[in-house]
Amino acid sequence: MSLRGADVSVVIPVFNAERFIDDAINAVVNQTVRPGEIIVVDDGSTDSSAGRCEAWVPDVTLIRQDNAGPGRARNVAMQAATGSLVALVDADDIWQPDKIELQLAHLAAHPDQVAVFGWMQNFVDSSAHLAVGPNAQLDAGPAFQPSTMMAYRTVMDVVGPFDEVGPLQGWLDWFMRLRESGLPIGMVEELVTMRRIHDDNLSIRHQASRSEVHRFLHDSLQRRRAREAQ
DSSP, X not given: OOOOXXXXXXXXXXXXXXXXXXXXXXXXXXXXXXXXXXXXXXXXXXXXHHHHHHTTTTTSEEEEEOSOOHHHHHHHHXXXXXXXXXXXXXXXXXXXXXXXXXXXXXXXXXXTOSEEEEEXXXXXXXXXXXXXXXGGOOSOEEEOSGGGOEEETTHXXXXXOOOOSSSSXXXXXXXXXXXXXXXXXXXXXXXXXXXXXXXXXXXXXXXXXXXXXXXHXXXXXXXXXXXXXX
């Protein structure tokens, strides 16, 4: 199977990330294999994020929306994407230069797989005032996170869109649905993403509450029961 950088649409949701977005976009633009398109969705930022993203045009396609959360931003970008493959990156994360190259090679070598992830390493931003706890995971390791994934866009037809409810908006729920689908996924045993730890990390400020986790598990159980009843 022959896969090219031109087949890849990169999706970057942005909200008030003026300090970090240039690093994120620069890491995508300077990949060893350049993607076919980079879609940035500004989620109603109140800082200079949108202006910084606009400065990257035409290297990026900028879509603006009223603040609705990362779930909606990812869904909007997915609808606009034209590539057969989609790779996600959060606005405060930084890809390694060969992420696209490594993951394209993996998918080409494993044509049965519909998505591939990779290793991630956290680093603490110099501006951070928070105490780094055990969740920091500063050692690199395999990570099933948005910024480590590349997937065929048709996966969305099976798994469905990202959840647009709740502070974490979608990733845990979407990944659970991906695993439930039984679709084969892979892992590149290489570092592909650096995750920035800073005071405004969405996943740090909004750890999934018990009610959210209960909702995810309840929905997952209902989906399994519905499949078994068919």
